[in-house]
Amino acid sequence: MAERPEDLNLPNAVITRIIKEALPDGVNISKEARSAISRAASVFVLYATSCANNFAMKGKRKTLNASDVLSAMEEMEFQRFITPLKEALEAYRREQKGKKEASEQKKKDKDKKTDSEEQDRSRDEDNDEDEERIEEEQNEEDEVDN
């Protein structure tokens, strides 16, 4: 897949919002400054990825994982990011676990519903049989009486 140049950029609106929330109220950010920060962010991703990949390769793995990214931050001297990143990772894992449990519960409920529908159907059949038997018994009694 060939990437167009703009694909390697991050959306301006989101970048601007992150900057505005970080700076004190009323601070003006020039368009050039915004664009520069956006470019810097893309370069940061590349640098972090390359660094993380080195750790993966050291571990003889082909897939980048969370600990590779954390090690990369340490290496790049962004230790200040490590604690918030670990918190984010915990939150993400909890969220994933919650989603998994919710979908498993849904499946269980669905299976239970299907089972109970089958039970209802067979119960109806049993009732029919019982009714037939009762009728037969009554008939027999009638016969005996006669």
Add this chain to the structure above:
Amino acid sequence: MADVAVGKDKCGEQRLVSLPLSRIRVIMKSSPEVSSINQEALVLTAKATELFVQYLATYSYRHGSGKEKKALTYSDLANTAEESETFQFLADILPKKILASKYLKMLKEKREDDEANDDESDDGEAES
């Protein structure tokens, strides 16, 4: 793949990550040596990038000359890239700007220096 995560969801809670994971993934994959990326690594990279944007912005603002004007300018960022070790890796993409006239003057001076050196090394040979 619904990866676009907005800042706040319907309940007003802070979403984990604001930057779109799909875009982050594209940038990461553009790196030739990378084979595959686990979902957690993707989320962490996106989060780290947000932290980076915040850090770069606040650092540049605090150390920049725009503070009196209550503004963040390009030169604040370029100064950060040049002066801070942590942000050195940005030096190439955030070069300091100089006036065009100053640059032309620098070029001229350099050319004169070069010519002076050439004259010294020449043994009277005519330049072709």
